[in-house]
Amino acid sequence: ETGVTQSPTHLIKTRGQQVTLRCSSQSGHNTVSWYQQALGQGPQFIFQYYREEENGRGNFPPRFSGLQFPNYSSELNVNALELDDSALYLCASSPGVSRVVYEQYFGPGTRLTVT
Amino acid sequence: KQEVTQIPAALSVPEGENLVLNCSFTDSAIYNLQWFRQDPGKGLTSLLLIQSSQREQTSGRLNASLDKSSGRSTLYIAASQPGDSATYLCAVKNVAGGTSYGKLTFGQGTILTVHP
Numbered sequence: 468e469t470g471v472t473q474s475p476t477h478l479i480k481t482r483g484q485q486v487t488l489r490c491s492s493q494s495g496h497n498t499v500s501w502y503q504q505a506l507g508q509g510p511q512f513i514f515q516y517y518r519e520e521e522n523g524r525g526n527f528p529p530r531f532s533g534l535q536f537p538n539y540s541s542e543l544n545v546n547a548l549e550l551d552d553s554a555l556y557l558c559a560s561s562p563g564v565s566r567v568v569y570e571q572y573f574g575p576g577t578r579l580t581v582t
Numbered sequence: 583k584q585e586v587t588q589i590p591a592a593l594s595v596p597e598g599e600n601l602v603l604n605c606s607f608t609d610s611a612i613y614n615l616q617w618f619r620q621d622p623g624k625g626l627t628s629l630l631l632i633q634s635s636q637r638e639q640t641s642g643r644l645n646a647s648l649d650k651s652s653g654r655s656t657l658y659i660a661a662s663q664p665g666d667s668a669t670y671l672c673a674v675k676n677v678a679g680g681t682s683y684g685k686l687t688f689g690q691g692t693i694l695t696v697h698p
Binding site: 471473500502507508509510511512515523525555557559570571572573574575576578 | 618624686689690
């Protein structure tokens with residue numbers, strides 16, 4: 468069974484640019500969540516996708532957007548990058564959206580640096 | 583709004599010591615609580631998941647307890663080893679309405695160092 472994978476591992480961008488991060492969910496998982504973790508902080512929820520639709524969103528501006536594909540892989544897009552967007556971006560997958568049971572499994576993350 | 587606090591922020595202990603990490607949350611209407619381990623610059627590894635109806639979970643040298651009514655959880659690590667050195671994060675999943683079923687709210691973590 469393949470776990471959650473993310474690409475790229477590291478990325479350096481310039482302020483104002485756009486970036487796309489990718490996530491492949493664990494086999495059999497149809498729900499993907501994205502989190503931003505600034506240095507020294509706990510992860511913050513960005514949004515969640517379930518069966519290709521956004522299913523919930525945290526307190527992030529619209530320049531943070533996402534997609535989920537029929538194979539349940541996902542992309543996180545960030546436009547007009549700002550210095551404060553520098554962080555570790557984590558993707559997590561789970562087998563469904565039930566509130567009760569499902570554990571979230573995290574990928575290794577993408578380290579984004581904005582200069 | 584759910585807030586999660588972890589105490590202490592950092593802990594340094596000699597090898598072999600038993601230790602307790604604390605997590606508190608403000609909204610007791612949770613579905614579950616998860617403890618994670620994070621090595622520097624890496625992703626999160628799930629250690630233990632406690633459903634809201636449970637009081638504790640155990641895995642090897644780890645034991646996590648949950649007191650939902652008081653908004654507290656503890657992670658107990660027995661006979662600590664240098665390989666246990668990492669950041670430990672707790673996260674709660676809320677009952678809140680709407681569609682954010684999968685939303686986890688994290689604490690800031692406890693940085694644990696176990697020295698030989």
